[in-house]
Amino acid sequence: MTAFEHLPKTIYAIQHLAFEDLGSLEDVFYQLGFRVRYFEAGIDDLTKAYQYEGLTIILGGPIGVYETEDYPFLQQEIDLLKVRLDKNLPTLGICLGAQLIAHALGARVYAGHAKEIGWSALQLRLVKDNPLLPLANTQVLHWHGDTFDLPENATLLASSSVYSNQAFQVGKNILALQFHIEVASDTLEKWLIGHTCELRKANIEISKLRADNQNFGHHLEPIAAIVVNNFIQHIKL
Helix, strand or coil, X not given: CCCCCCCCCEEEXXXXXXXXXXXXXXXXXXXXXXXXXXXXXXXXXXXXXXXXXXXXXXXXXXXXXXCCCCCCHHHHHHHHHHHHHHCCCCEEEECHHHHHHHHHXXXXXXXXXXEEXXXXXXXXXXXXXXXXXXXXXXXXXXXXXXXXXXXXCCEXXXXXXXXXXCEEEECCCEEEECCECCCCXXXXXXXXXXXXXXXXXXXXXXXXXXXXXXXXXXXXXXXXXXXXXXXXXXXXX
16 A cells, blocks of 8 residues: 555646646656646636545635635635535645635735745744645745735744745645745746736846746755655545
């Protein structure tokens, strides 16, 4: 019996933007014997993904969880997520995905005081069995303007110099990461192209972001694999 036989062998991933995919984690899941199926928010019916008893990953995007009037599919997504979390089904949220988890758990999600875009190390919290400990002294990619309050019954795992709530966990099955652990160093150029309006409006130096990716991205990828491996090993169905 392998360490992952307790989990269904397909990972469901919900995308909110075509080029924000599982990145380096996709190969990790393949190497562990999983398949990957993507769902496109706003286009596909997400019911199956949110009712799935295996691991569902909610990926990032440039919209806010509070923009349900402009993006009505978000409300259905939030309603489905509330049921999923109430059932304690295995769920990983990244960036917007983390914000959706926080909102579905009753916490406030709102525009932050500053854009946090760039590479920097996390301030890891000294809590028991923190799954992010392998990221100590490792630069990760931050790319967000919204932030959230810590949900009730959640354990804070990490902070940054800009925002105190960067990651939290609820039990062993629910993990929310505000930062981008999944970014693949060889495909970040898609982000630089796709988010050019945001980057220029925020006065982000694109050449520096690209150079930092070359310096830090390859180091992050194997550590991200360890973090995700540890997380799914401890999932309890």
